[in-house]
Amino acid sequence: MTHRTRKADPTAALATQVATQCTAVRLRLINRVVTSIYDRALRPVGLTICQLGILVVLLRRGRARPGEVCDLLQMDASTLSRNIERMNAAGWVRPVPADDGRSHWLTPTAKGRRLFTRALPHWNRAQRQTVSLLGDTGVEAISAVAEGIWSGGDGDG
Amino acid sequence: MTHRTRKADPTAALATQVATQCTAVRLRLINRVVTSIYDRALRPVGLTICQLGILVVLLRRGRARPGEVCDLLQMDASTLSRNIERMNAAGWVRPVPADDGRSHWLTPTAKGRRLFTRALPHWNRAQRQTVSLLGDTGVEAISAVAEGIWSGGDGDG
DNA sequence: CGCCGATATTTGTATATACAATAATCTCGC
DNA sequence: GCGAGATTATTGTATATACAAATATCGGCG
Numbered sequence A, B: 001m002t003h004r005t006r007k008a009d010p011t012a013a014l015a016t017q018v019a020t021q022c023t024a025v026r027l028r029l030i031n032r033v034v035t036s037i038y039d040r041a042l043r044p045v046g047l048t049i050c051q052l053g054i055l056v057v058l059l060r061r062g063r064a065r066p067g068e069v070c071d072l073l074q075m076d077a078s079t080l081s082r083n084i085e086r087m088n089a090a091g092w093v094r095p096v097p098a099d100d101g102r103s104h105w106l107t108p109t110a111k112g113r114r115l116f117t118r119a120l121p122h123w124n125r126a127q128r129q130t131v132s133l134l135g136d137t138g139v140e141a142i143s144a145v146a147e148g149i150w151s152g153g154d155g156d157g
Numbered sequence C: 001c002g003c004c005g006a007t008a009t010t011t012g013t014a015t016a017t018a019c020a021a022t023a024a025t026c027t028c029g030c
Numbered sequence D: 001g002c003g004a005g006a007t008t009a010t011t012g013t014a015t016a017t018a019c020a021a022a023t024a025t026c027g028g029c030g
Helices: A010-021 A023-045 A049-061 A066-073 A077-089 A110-150 B010-021 B023-045 B049-061 B066-073 B077-089 B110-150
Strands: A093-097 A104-108 B093-097 B104-108
Touching (some): A010 B049, A023 A049, A023 B049, A049 A066, A049 B010, A066 A077, A066 A104, A077 A093, A104 A110, B049 B066, B049 B110, B066 B077
Antiparallel strands (some): B093 B104
């Protein structure tokens, strides 16, 4: 009789390599955890962290074209389009015609501004909770990586 | 006549505070960028980074119950359920009955193992590209944060 | 044995996301 | 001024995600 143990699975070891190295798997895990914190915190005001992020861009700039928002947030145009669709339906943003007929300005409404004001304390709570979870070090590291991407990516420095 | 400049928008300054501090907005941006890198790299083999992450867990452990996978990846049970649904439809994983009738084992199929082997070079390419984008520092920081969450979270150290 | 609370998963519904294809407009060269 | 190619956004389709509710099973207690 041949030996009773079946031959070792060669993929298991390779899978361990991937598991212990893969940046995407880790990043996505962190993203799920952190997104949950903010979404739960913001739920009482009926806002998601995604929507808050978009609203903040518009509030800062007063108005912005879809393409600008996409560039800033590194978000696909179609993704933004659907998000704006919901925010528009909720009455938080409005499109206004631009010179270039292919585009338009997105502007926050008064209702959107009031929502933002109401959301602030909840956002603060989530932010504190996140700092407590990731540590100052973790939060700063994430900021640094984002800055790196905004400034054209490519490596350390 | 009253002055021509309209009164400054008080939300703009607050929005800037949020924009410059919000960890979630930054993390989600990084997540979009990095996920895109892996999904594009894996596309030729018909796999997403999400699915690869799940497959890797099953390959490492040989088999796992849904709840275990959720714990490990910090993924909602319903999310895993839908992902497994697709991977099962593709023939990469199979459920096998467990002692506890409420649950079952998830196991990779031979087809799933072959897929993983084919995916490896593409994953490697994405991983290199990500290291190049985020820098060793960034990649290590993300690993550290994930380890922190796995080991019960709460702060630096 | 049978019920009841606890546990494990799936299903219903909604948001977030991206790629491919389409639609609308602009710009430049002639 | 017109047509071809570029630019900007939206629509079609599919995956990823989570909360709430439903389903199925387990385990203990009377």
